Amino acid sequence: MFSKLSDDEFKKFAKLIHEMSGIFLKDSKSTLLSNRLRKRLIEKKIDSFDDYYRYLETSKDMDEITEMLNAVSTNETYFFRNIKHFDTLFDSIIPELISKRRLPVTIWSAGCSSGEEPYTLCMIAKEKGLLNKGLIKIDASDINTSVINEAKSGIYDEKRLRSTDKYYEDKYFKRTATGLFKLDQEIIDYVNFFKLNLITDKVDKKYDIILCRNVMIYFDRDDQKKVVAKFYESLNNDSYFFVGHSESLYFIDTRFEYKKVLDSPVYYKK
Ligand SMILES: C[S@@+](CC[C@H](N)C(=O)[O-])C[C@H]1O[C@@H](n2cnc3c(N)ncnc32)[C@H](O)[C@@H]1O
Numbered sequence: 001m002f003s004k005l006s007d008d009e010f011k012k013f014a015k016l017i018h019e020m021s022g023i024f025l026k027d028s029k030s031t032l033l034s035n036r037l038r039k040r041l042i043e044k045k046i047d048s049f050d051d052y053y054r055y056l057e058t059s060k061d062m063d064e065i066t067e068m069l070n071a072v073s074t075n076e077t078y079f080f081r082n083i084k085h086f087d088t089l090f091d092s093i094i095p096e097l098i099s100k101r102r103l104p105v106t107i108w109s110a111g112c113s114s115g116e117e118p119y120t121l122c123m124i125a126k127e128k129g130l131l132n133k134g135l136i137k138i139d140a141s142d143i144n145t146s147v148i149n150e151a152k153s154g155i156y157d158e159k160r161l162r163s164t165d166k167y168y169e170d171k172y173f174k175r176t177a178t179g180l181f182k183l184d185q186e187i188i189d190y191v192n193f194f195k196l197n198l199i200t201d202k203v204d205k206k207y208d209i210i211l212c213r214n215v216m217i218y219f220d221r222d223d224q225k226k227v228v229a230k231f232y233e234s235l236n237n238d239s240y241f242f243v244g245h246s247e248s249l250y251f252i253d254t255r256f257e258y259k260k261v262l263d264s265p266v267y268y269k270k
Pocket residue numbers: 020021022023073074075076077078081110111112113114117141142143144147196197198199212213214215218244
């Protein structure tokens with residue numbers, strides 16, 4: 001058994017995690033952090049948080065740093081989360097971009113967790129006949145390699161389908177022998193997943209639509225500002241940016257223009 005993280009240890013880990021990922025942990029997250037780090041100590045057969053911290057600092061073992069960040073990030077997500085955004089995209093924004101012949105329409109789900117968000121886009125695009133004609137391209141990234149692997153496996157428990165219509169469930173998922181749901185392989189293959197750290201990595205593509213929903217809530221204001229500026233640069237002109245329904249860029253000085261499109265708040269780059 002390991003003791004709880006001391007205040008000093010918590011501060012050191014919180015600082016390291018913040019520098020590496022932008023994830024900002026309030027003091028109240030000490031128990032959560034010690035529970036999550038404990039798994040790494042067991043895996044690495046290291047006896048104390050202090051030794052683990054020293055190991056991370058001195059070894060510069062990038063694989064272990066990745067595993068540590070995998071253990072501490074919060075990955076809650078589900079299919080068809082905030083359906084209004086998808087209605088706005090498919091009933092207004094995407095048809096408008098297609099009518100301007102901006103083809104293919106390029107979409108990036110940034111902080112995609114285990115893939116439910118890009119796969120929701122992909123299933124709806126399939127329903128609208130956009131996949132076969134190659135009218136849409138979907139990229140999806142996360143800092144956490146373990147959720148990216150989950151996404152690529154396409155296997156989900158029923159909690160993740162809690163907002164999924166029976167129509168989509170029956171058409172795009174097969175029940176496995178263990179009662180899980182396996183997503184249709186065509187949908188899995190269509191989405192291009194990659195690891196990307198929004199704080200430290202460069203983005204070398206331009207998109208027409210970026211979704212970064214329920215990700216920046218874990219960052220402090222300075223990092224939010226930097227990441228929003230990065231998104232702005234990663235969009236073409238006449239393009240759109242979506243944040244989660246409880247998020248806003250209200251306190252961030254940004255060049256985006258705020259718009260309501262079919263009841264969804266969106267950020268527009270002229
Ligand atoms: C709560 S999930 C959101 C998933 C999905 N976008 C949604 O709204 O349902 C937040 C995701 O952000 C990822 N994340 C956190 N910090 C990140 C960073 N610096 N770069 C990229 N992804 C990050 C986490 O690994 C996690 O999978």
